Amino acid sequence: MTTTIKDSLSRVARWVPHQGPLKDFIHHNTLHAFQEFPFVEGCLRASRLYGAWTFLPLSTYRDLFRNGEVSELAVRESVEESDLPLARELRERQPSDSWSRGLLSDQWGDYAPAPGVAETGLRSRWRSRHRLKLNHRIHPKLFRLLGQFFDQGIAMWEAPHPECRLYDFVRDLVVKSWMPLRPWSSSPVRGLLEGTPEHAIETVLLRFLGPNSEPYFERYLLEMCLAHPGWSGMVSELEHHPEHLLDPRRVSLTEVCALELIAEYAYILMDLGADFEPLIGPENPPPGPLPYQPDYQLEITKPEQVACLWQHAFERSYRLGLIDLLREHRINRPLFALPDYAPKFQAFFCIDDREGSLRRHLEAQDPGIETFGFAGFFGVDCVYQGVDDAFPSKQCPDPVHPKHRIREFRVDSRRDAKSLHHPEIHDDSHSLVRGFVISQTLGLWSAVKLALSIFHPSLNPLATSSLQKVDDTSTLELHRTSESEEEGFFSGYSYEEMADRVERVLLSSGLTAGPMARLILFAGHGASSINNPYFSAYDCGACGGRGGGPNARAVAMMANRPEVRELLRLRGIDIPVSTWFLGSLHDTTRDEMRYFDVEAIPPSHRELFFELQGLMEIAVGLNAKERCGRFANISPKIDPRDAILAVRRRSVSIFEPRPELNHATNAACIVGRRWMTRGLSLNRRCFLNSYEPSLDPDGTILASLLSALVPVGGGINLEYYFSRLDPEVYGAGSKLPHNIQGLIGVINGTEGDLLTGLPTQMTEVHDPLRLLLIVEQTPELALKAIQASAEVEQWVSHHWVQFLCWDYYNGTWHEFRQEGFHPLAILEAVS
């Protein structure tokens, strides 16, 4: 019996959000649990479970159509291809040119999501039958205890015994305290705390649901957990990954459920007396199946079908436009073809959608500049410990488990660490006596500080910036000298291992297909912001939500090693002696470029470096100008110089909830040769991954690219997608009232549930479009690459990303539909 409770809860845990603490914020598909269903079906089932929006409101689609963002042609295609009953009806009854009129009409009414199971299910019978508002009474008390137990450094007093489990912590308080801990101390339920949590759950649920009600236990627990998805999700995440916390806590979802049930029992006994009717009985039939169960009858209402058709048309519109753009570009290709001689500079950037525009501006400076896109960790899978760090942190994509540690140490020891303290935010002012002294003395000073930070924002200790990690007096400990592991990591890499990493980057990006430039740049990226709890979502996703500087620096150092070059030569990659690699960091918020190890650049390359630096300054300015065009409160005609000042000011302004727009508006991912997109303005909407199809005869390189690209890119895309569709259920709502809870999450007010997903300030300009993956390869090899990984196959075949293949031999387009590629009949829309 005990095991069944555990099993039930592990099944329940699947349907709560999986989001770690703030410091490890990593984008992921909000509806990951529903990926076993095809996309639309999964979204609809999720909407029934959580009570969330599946599509935008119909009025929004109508506006999009009127503004021309959804084309007539796309609507036609969407209706033609859909197998929804409404689409069939339209196809049969009406000529194709009146479909959009049919969808535009008001006859469908509008729709809103029905409440989820947490509000309408079994547990809600307490409210509907007995007028008991359990959530109102229990949530604040439960959240407060959980908050104090998990706190990572906000409270001045640690919870007593943080080393014991949550359940024991509460029991200890109840047993030891002279004052009651309401409602757990009340006498009828107190005894339950003595046993195991499983026992408590069983006892209480049996009493709540009546005899022989075991099959419904899981349902009740699910409804209870979904009433506070944030905390349930956090607890279940920390149960399996305690390493997310610097100060680990031992906890399980079972304990939280047991505590909550005991509290419910206490209130029910208090209000209804001991002989209340169970929730399931002869008059109260058990509820039907849950939305994710196979026997659930999923019905799609008429307005939802309309919205679904609109949504497809919306995606289709973007897709048609992008295909047209790429096809036209292919025809014009000779204009952009690379010269035969070696390029002047080559530069690697992260595939991130924010880097696309910088690459375009940089290339526009000189036809001899060539850029490549590669996931921003540049193959260096490591944990990294900077000079100022007390412990290492992971610097690679989430699915990768690093085995190596890179350490930074300081060459010049004269430089001291700066003081990090900030009296206004530090603990001192919160105690009574020190608070008295501080407010009597420093108090007025903070008004001055406030005025300064409003009228003249400048960098201060409160800001976070990836640039803080750039240190020109340090170097990296890269080469491994001993084979022993330290805390589970090798310290550094052997030359063989370095060669593997460098080879991977150079080969899969297609750099080796042509001559190499004398100076090759690796540009990682990071972000700067202040007053922003989501700072880690702004950094490089491929570096585990951290700045990509260390990785860029490491890969450049590796590639400069003669030993590594020698090994690569044996493998057929000949790096000329005259080629120098340089690491750098691009701050995407401040549009600022910093270079690593400038001192080490050989004198022969100095001149070249200065030239690159100069061109980069211009490119960065133009990039800032392009970004400013998107901020409603900055004029798009701004001068590049002022644009840089404007974006830098944003990054240090405490009043700026949008330091940058991050991944908002991301829509596509193009895997292929750069000339497909070189010179094209993609509006910062595309992830750009360099890939040379001709160097990959068996599709293994593509398969390894996709295995990281699809979950990471798709995860970013879908997190934005769902947070935009329902900012309150899938997203975190407006950022403005947010309050930091225990350093692990944000809440509204002081006693709300933890919020998951992205705040509206990050998603409001986003268009919810599934990631459109365009791969330049033959359909056969692309299919092989997809099937190489079960995870990628699920993403693609269930349409959680849209997959297009562009045959690099003949330029034909293929679309992934049921189990394989089908040639895309491109409708003539160019004219």
Add this chain to the structure above:
Amino acid sequence: MISLPLYLAPLLCLFGSCLIGLVPWRDERRIHQVALIVATLFVALSLLQIGQWLAGISASVRETIFTWGSYRFEFTLAMDRIAAVFFLVTAVLGGLVIRFSQYYMHREPGQKRFFATMLIFMGGMTIVVLAGDIVTLFTGWELVGIGSFLLIGFYRHREWPVRNALKVYSIYRVCDVGLLIAAYEEHRLFGTGNFSEQGLQAISAQAVLPIALLILLSAAGKSGQFPFSFWVARAMEGPTPSSAIFYGAISIHVGVFLLMRTMPVWEVSEIARVCIAVVGLVTAVVTTIVGHVQSNIKGRIGYASVAQVGLMFVELALGLETLALIHFVGNASLRCYQLLVSPSVVAYILRLQSSATEKGRPGPDRTLESRLFPKLRATLYVCATQEFFMEFIVNRVFLEIPQWTARHIMAENSTILNVWTRSFLLNLFLVGGVSWAGRDYTTALPFTLGVGVSYLIGVVGIYLLPRRLRQQSLDHLEGLSAHYSLSARLVFISFLGMSGFPITPAFWGADMLLAECMKIGLPVALLFSGTFFLNGIVLARTFTRLYLGPAGHHHLSRPELEART
């Protein structure tokens, strides 16, 4: 130099607020322009007026707004040292926060409401600090209260902000009654509500004590002193700048101001001074302990601020007015800044924790706690977690009667029209009773008219709702304001009018009636103000339940609704 009349500053804010009300909500630029111009002028005006006062040019105002028989309603404003300090801090911090909010609130739906309410608050606060008599002060006091209610419930489509707004409003209402009765006791005792005249009279300590205690009740409630401290954390529901200016900086110190202003009255009573000191001291200790276990940043700052306010109470009880003034300025600036930068705390502490030069967790204060015996420690922790049962105590002592009344007399679970009508009838009954007892029917006229007109506005608002919504029971939050905003606005105005909100006719009417009651005797006055208090809470509850909260599916037609459930 021409001396500027003091009423210019509050008038400017209220005027600005109305002006924002006229700007269409889509026009963010215009809203910001108005708010910024008003805030800038306000700051300039405050500096000018304080300058004038320093230069010895007195600009006090004493206007009789209207007279009715023997009743005279006066509006008195005056500047002195306390007023100057509070005025300056309000203007400067308020101005900074408005400037801050222009960027911060960019694209936020509802920012029109936000800026309009902020200006109302600043205007109300200015009236409070410049008030020369207690009725004028009460006018501002109410404006501040309603501003609080609106900004806590800023996210009106969510359940908790609305519930907490109502909770705080109820406590404010307790303070209002305290102040109202105190005002009339003062009138009776001193023959005037004017602060400058009160100090001149020698009154025995014993006679002053009830007034002092009532003032203490109001001050403690409004400043989150024991046992009301719990509301300060609950109030942190609005956008951060509003929390910063209200619960960090200004509004939380209103109680301190009230005590300073009425110091000449209660100073003579030793018992009153001891009571004030005890309340302050208990608050300081209790909220410091509660603050130590807060695991969310705004709660921690809120409690730290309240603890300092407790110390200010002690300082005032000891007669250290200047120290309390300096303390106020420092605390207000510090907490305002702390709340505004509170989201930075994650990055800041995480950096300290992961920094090689710092050691471990940054300074959790384990000293006191770890020295205690396990039992005592657990007890202290349990008490701190539950805020020393303050909410429980306040509910029992102050809020159970209104809740009971709401449920049983006002039939709050029936339809909105029923509640509104009952409230109106209750008012009529009250007026009738008072006039009959006082044998003076003319005084009842303004109040009856005021309440009657408000009631009619409410009825119109209610009838704007579709029949099925109008007739459904008020069981839970319905969020109708999302789809029926005109109806919501009318009913809100009606609520203000019927609950005697200042600047509505019913307020002056109530004021006159209360003056009348005082003539008859204290019990009648108590009955009157008690009912007044209950009425306000019931109407607020009803309005909140029907119009605020998560929007349901009311825009769907009936068959659609049925198809879904």
